[in-house]
Amino acid sequence: MKKFLYVVAAAGLTASLSSCLNDDEHYVDFKNVGAIAEIPSSAFYGIEDARSYLQVAAATDSFDVNIASPNMPSQNTDVTVAIDPAALTAYNTQNGTNYQILPASLYKLLTPTVTVRAGTRLAPVAFQLNTTTLKFTDNYAVPFVLKSATNGVTVSSNYGTKIIAIKLRNNYEGTYQATGQFVHPTAGTRAINRSKTLNSIDANTSQTEYADLGGSGFLMWLRVNADNTVTIIPRGSTPTTVQTGTNSYNPATRTFTLSYQYAGAGGNRVITETIRRVN
Template identity: 35%
Template sequence: MKKYISLAILSVSLLGLSSCLKNKNLVLDPDKSPSVVEFSTITDNPSGSGGGYTLYARAFDIDPAGVPSQFAVNYSGPSNAPSDITVNLDVDPAAIDAYNDANGTSYSLMPASVYTLPSSVTIKSGERKAVIDVTFKTANFDLNESYILPLRIASVSSGNISSNYGTILVAVNAKNKYDGIWTSTGTMVDNTTASLTGFYPYDYQMITQSATAIAAFDPVYFGTYIHMIKSGGNVSGYGSFSPVFTFDDSGKITSVVNIYGQPAGNGRSAAIDPTGENKITSGTPGTPGCVFKVKYFLLQPGTTIRTTFNETWTYQGPRD
């Protein structure tokens, strides 16, 4: 009886193993694994996914000469490339549509006029990688647009194109000299609700809105443009409100507006308080320790001053 039970268990075990091998498509012989060509994503941190595609983000300074950047394609096989492999490149606008539909975003295709991309690269015989040199003409970016460069491996002279990383989406932003991580300190007074108080100090990502404007983005709690506050001592924020600071050539802040509109859908606007210093008071933009001081209002409703801010912002360094 024990013999029959053992044989039955062995039979079931083998059947289960066979099923696992079939379902997982396991490769038992590495030397017979398929040769795949794909984009290398080792040095980038993905910032999103959707529609079958992965999104990566890069940000560059605004430079009239253009900003060089590099991507790479890899050969993944049992050994190095047995011969030269030509990798033909193009862009795939449909991938942006799929990503936007899946995530409710509104990224747009980067115009060919603001970047240069080679039509092909070669993975040399005996190697596993080829570098793709791309130049972004950031001075020509429309900073009101959210660009994606949808890089696609169109064809290869040998091997298979990866089903996962044959196309990648790269969100590319331009950064002005004020862009970076800034620590905000200061005071705020909400005239309608005494339990709402300032959340200071706090590190914001100040993200480029134009060649001379930046807006406050919270990278930790809400992951969006917002002004952080405390509500009864708890972390909170003013919804649909984030200040956009615009500087002139001398470093003076000429305006403060709400990134969500003047007013936003909830009636909130921003306005500069002319009694403040409202300028860079020390240091050089883009250099750690640079400081600007600014006073401004949250208006709600209409021109009614709901909240007064008196803040000092200190530059810490570039954002990723």
């Protein structure tokens, strides 16, 4: 009896799916959809592309334009790109942000027209930035907009805008591997072996996780002094911290060596860790 019911259910499901697939009202023949020029990581969902740069006179960067189509493009397509302040105004209004457009003297669109070659889908849009006069507290962005495309390709109305937020980064920003130990006065010693990210605060200061307690809101700023000693500044929920032993930065190996502690019930929690850059 159960076997019979399974057969009936499967048959019904097959009929239902067949009916849906052939329902003219809801059927979409994707073979007849035209080609669309788009920016894969567009600003449509209210997400800007935050990128960080060192203070340099000419930082060259890029993003991709994509030709979306049922079949691989069989001919070259030229796509025109522009920087449009109105797009940034609209983005700010829609998302509650307050980005200012980067002054025109500080950016250059190197490829206002890009060619997506036949047999491919992507082409890079290149631009150049001058970040020498920027400050770490600036809130600049550059709004890129697809304007037109050749050979009957339609520019996407939803995915044709890209907002790139321009932030400064210092020489210490990046991904690191932390190793060491956390000595608890009553719970004993546990190993620290985890990936950490350092984010820029200013030219000499970066923020990262405190010991292995980032999940508890414990953060710290690491300030590299002129003699490569390091000052630890508690942030977030981190309690008062006392530096002990060696706290320094080695620029040759891009490694922080830290020794610090904080007080708690039962005694001090003592942390020693080495944070080495991996990218």
